[in-house]
Amino acid sequence: MNLDQRMHKAENSSRWRAYAMIAPLLLFVMLSFVAPLGMILLNSIYDPVVPDGLPHTVAELQAWAGPRDQLPPEPVYAALAYDMKKAAQEQQTGSIANRLNIEKPGLRAVFMKTSRVVARQDNGPWTPVFETADPAWSQPEIWGTIRNLSSPVHSLFFLSALDLHRQPDGTIAQQPKDQRIYISIYLRTLAVALAVTFLCIVLGFPLAYMLAHLRDKTANLLLIFVLIPFWTSLLVRTTAWTVVLQEQGLINSLLQMSGLIAEPLTLVFNRVGVIIAMTHILLPFVILPVYSVMQQIPTTYVQAARSLGASSLVAFFRVYLPQCMPGLNAGGLLVFVFALGYYITPSLIGGSADQLIAYFVSYNIGTSMNWGLASALATILLAAVLLLYTVYDHLVGHNRLTIR
Amino acid sequence: MKTSALYTTLLYLFGGSVLLFLIAPILLVLPLAFSNAAYFHFPIETYSLRWFRDLFSNPVWLHAIYNSLLIATLATLIATLLGTMAAVGLNHYNLPGKRFIMAVLIAPIIVPYVILAVGAYFFFSKLGIANNLLGIVLVHAVIGIPFVVLTVTATLSVFDMKLIHAARSLGASPWTAFWHVMLPAVWPGVASGAVFAFATSFDEVVIVLFLGGPEQTTLPRQMWTGLREHLSPTILSAAFVLIVVVTSMLLLLTLRRHRSIINR
Numbered sequence: 115m116n117l118d119q120r121m122h123k124a125e126n127s128s129r130w131r132a133y134a135m136i137a138p139l140l141l142f143v144m145l146s147f148v149a150p151l152g153m154i155l156l157n158s159i160y161d162p163v164v165p166d167g168l169p170h171t172v173a174e175l176q177a178w179a180g181p182r183d184q185l186p187p188e189p190v191y192a193a194l195a196y197d198m199k200k201a202a203q204e205q206q207t208g209s210i211a212n213r214l215n216i217e218k219p220g221l222r223a224v225f226m227k228t229s230r231v232v233a234r235q236d237n238g239p240w241t242p243v244f245e246t247a248d249p250a251w252s253q254p255e256i257w258g259t260i261r262n263l264s265s266p267v268h269s270l271f272f273l274s275a276l277d278l279h280r281q282p283d284g285t286i287a288q289q290p291k292d293q294r295i296y297i298s299i300y301l302r303t304l305a306v307a308l309a310v311t312f313l314c315i316v317l318g319f320p321l322a323y324m325l326a327h328l329r330d331k332t333a334n335l336l337l338i339f340v341l342i343p344f345w346t347s348l349l350v351r352t353t354a355w356t357v358v359l360q361e362q363g364l365i366n367s368l369l370q371m372s373g374l375i376a377e378p379l380t381l382v383f384n385r386v387g388v389i390i391a392m393t394h395i396l397l398p399f400v401i402l403p404v405y406s407v408m409q410q411i412p413t414t415y416v417q418a419a420r421s422l423g424a425s426s427l428v429a430f431f432r433v434y435l436p437q438c439m440p441g442l443n444a445g446g447l448l449v450f451v452f453a454l455g456y457y458i459t460p461s462l463i464g465g466s467a468d469q470l471i472a473y474f475v476s477y478n479i480g481t482s483m484n485w486g487l488a489s490a491l492a493t494i495l496l497a498a499v500l501l502l503y504t505v506y507d508h509l510v511g512h513n514r515l516t517i518r
Numbered sequence: 519m520k521t522s523a524l525y526t527t528l529l530y531l532f533g534g535s536v537l538l539f540l541i542a543p544i545l546l547v548l549p550l551a552f553s554n555a556a557y558f559h560f561p562i563e564t565y566s567l568r569w570f571r572d573l574f575s576n577p578v579w580l581h582a583i584y585n586s587l588l589i590a591t592l593a594t595l596i597a598t599l600l601g602t603m604a605a606v607g608l609n610h611y612n613l614p615g616k617r618f619i620m621a622v623l624i625a626p627i628i629v630p631y632v633i634l635a636v637g638a639y640f641f642f643s644k645l646g647i648a649n650n651l652l653g654i655v656l657v658h659a660v661i662g663i664p665f666v667v668l669t670v671t672a673t674l675s676v677f678d679m680k681l682i683h684a685a686r687s688l689g690a691s692p693w694t695a696f697w698h699v700m701l702p703a704v705w706p707g708v709a710s711g712a713v714f715a716f717a718t719s720f721d722e723v724v725i726v727l728f729l730g731g732p733e734q735t736t737l738p739r740q741m742w743t744g745l746r747e748h749l750s751p752t753i754l755s756a757a758f759v760l761i762v763v764v765t766s767m768l769l770l771l772t773l774r775r776h777r778s779i780i781n782r
Contacts, residue, residue, distance in 0.1 A: 132609075133613075142600055152637075324529050336537060348721060349723060357754075476728075500629075503621075
């Protein structure tokens with residue numbers, strides 16, 4: 115073996131050793147991070163309840179494939195009766211009924227009632243049995259709804275997440291006005307995140323500038339004022355703001371004692387409170403990177419600009435500010451991304467009209483039990499966050515995503 | 519010259535107000551933990567330690583503190599062990615796919631906890647480890663990993679690989695060289711990564727809310743429940759304890775850093 119080959123071999127083996135050291139962590143991250151996120155994507159499009167629970171009905175409806183404004187023929191009713199009996203035996207009636215109900219409120223009751231009637235009946239003809247059990251079965255709409263759900267992979271959850279729905283006749287339409295909520299919640303989340311990012315930059319930049327131009331000893335001392343809140347539990351800071359902002363809270367007590375106001379101001383359970391608290395919590399994420407970038411900017415550039423005749427404003431905007439951009443990009447993007455996913459602070463300080471998209475993901479998991487919709491909402495949020503992460507990676511580099 | 523003095527004064531005023539905004543809510547709320555009143559009220563009339571007594575004698579809070587410590591310790595162990603190993607591997611000078619691997623390992627910082635919690639809830643329900651401690655520990659380890667990887671990678675980037683080559687050429691096995699030469703040098707990075715991971719887990723509530731059964735209360739979860747139901751001042755004594763724990767960890771870390779600089 116010549117030297118070249120031996121070097122090649124040594125390099126290969128050292129590379130494999132390196133991969134072997136990374137592998138356990140990568141495997142762990144796959145299992146506890148990538149797989150869970152994959153489950154969300156899967157649940158947002160994969161929904162086998164109806165095709166699994168009513169297989170014969172789905173097959174007969176496909177075989178018939180009649181126009182959506184007509185009632186299906188007897189074999190479809192017979193297949194549904196068969197599937198209903200089977201579902202009752204396997205105790206699946208409830209979950210099928212729930213799934214139908216998500217698509218069209220009220221169908222749960224219809225399905226459960228009809229299922230009980232069908233169970234008592236031994237043979238057909240089934241069409242009259244269904245029609246007497248509930249008049250809904252003599253309307254084509256209910257069959258359209260079942261047909262919309264008959265594929266295990268569909269886009270219905272994403273449609274709901276965008277305030278759209280597939281009508282029983284198969285066309286896509288906007289939700290009725292009073293049910294269009296999610297677009298406005300995405301816009302609200304965006305607006306709050308932008309407002310918080312803006313405030314963090316407006317408050318954080320001058321402070322970082324001040325710190326960067328103080329003597330090191332003083333700056334380090336004052337930096338503790340930034341680091342203590344940064345290190346303080348999110349929940350504690352949120353608690354602090356509820357205590358400070360509430361009706362008998364500090365601000366109101368002070369204002370009332372000083373006689374400035376007679377009645378307490380409402381500062382909590384509204385948008386103002388949410389934005390104040392979120393700004394407070396996220397502010398250090400702007401201050402720290404901007405400060406560390408400013409520390410490395412040599413003063414000579416601004417001095418050169420001034421000596422060449424630039425006014426102090428021109429020198430600041432054309433010479434100093436561009437050099438701060440890496441820090442501002444890093445801090446601003448980080449705050450924006452974090453704000454998009456905020457859950458705890460808005461739910462404790464905001465009112466019902468101030469909840470952001472993360473709250474509705476959680477709401478659809480828990481209270482309304484619509485996991486598909488929760489997954490679609492989460493997928494859209496995740497896509498936005500990952501997109502911004504890619505931008506961050508290009509602009510700043512992920513290895514600078516460091517918390518000091 | 520006069521205008522520049524004015525600018526400086528304005529800047530100091532503004533900067534000072536921002537600093538005040540940052541620290542005031544925390545400093546204002548802390549004394550309330552020592553108030554005798556059963557509700558949050560300013561000004562404090564009589565002082566007492568009754569809420570701290572409640573915190574440290576009430577079995578509900580004690581159980582929560584115990585769980586928090588247990589979860590954070592286990593999650594930190596996993597994150598630190600696997601994260602340090604991976605960071606050492608990633609330090610290899612020529613590793614195809616390094617950038618992508620790093621991006622995946624750092625991603626848990628930016629993915630909203632709600633999304634992580636929901637996904638883990640779906641996945642762990644299938645595996646049968648939702649509603650127990652293990653699920654929480656695994657996800658908490660995931661959110662701690664980026665800190666460990668980042669801090670250890672940062673320390674390694676200034677580590678001189680020639681030291682390893684020297685050790686190897688003097689006959690040390692790869693393991694001996696790692697254990698006796700590299701690890702002592704990167705130890706500060708490992709320690710601060712571990713502290714970050716611990717603090718993150720100790721403070722996290724969303725994942726616990728989704729993955730914890732009724733038994734898995736933690737300190738933040740207990741505070742969350744308290745905040746939603748009734749504002750008991752015990753929450754503030756818990757907050758006080760959290761601030762003291764976290765601030766002393768921060769001080770410890772800064773002291774360590776100073777000491778390591780002095781030792782050099």
